[in-house]
Amino acid sequence: MSSLKGKWIEVQGYKHDGGMHRIWDPIYVVNEEDDFVITCSKTTKVIEHNFRMWNTKEPAIMIFSKSNWWNVIAMLKSIGIVYYVNLASPIIIDNMKIKYIDYDLDLKLFPNNKIKLIDVREYDLHRKLYNYGEDIDKILRFNMKEIKELMENKKFPFNDEIIKNYYHQFLKEINIKNAN
Secondary structure (H helix, E strand, O other): OOOOOOOEEEEEEEOOOOOEEEEEEEEEEEEEOOOEEEEEEOOOEEEEOOOOEEEOOOOEEEEEEOOOOEEEEEEEEOOEEEEEEEEEOOOEEEOOEEEEEEEEEEEEEOOOOOEEEEOHHHHHHHHHHOOOHHHHHHHHHHHHHHHHHHHHOOOOOOOHHHHHHHHHHHHHHHHHHHHO
């Protein structure tokens, strides 16, 4: 398998029934490790399941796990870094695309260290609609607890310095590529 590092790719989020949820395109892969793919963008196009399109407003670093049931979007806002966590299946890489299943529950970590759980109603609705089952529910709740501990302890990927370093690496790499 070839590395995605240094390539512009597409990210596809699906729902449990296999339906498309959201697409980000393009996203730059700044690093690929055994357990994670780290992507960056200054701004990117997002296509929703209903084909509505919009562009992100700020630079972001997206960390996708190959083994954990979550992915993280670190948004570089004027107030500081805001971390948005999607509880989601581990990713698969298929034909230069990152793919995962979004399981609705999300967590946000704000620069003041406040943690907020969001989309609980959506999760409850979709858990019944898509028949998530007890195993999925247990996995997601376990991962939610693990994420909160990582957030509270400023462990990867919730470390501002690491995120800023990835962003600076991204800027350097795309500037070098644009100069060639």
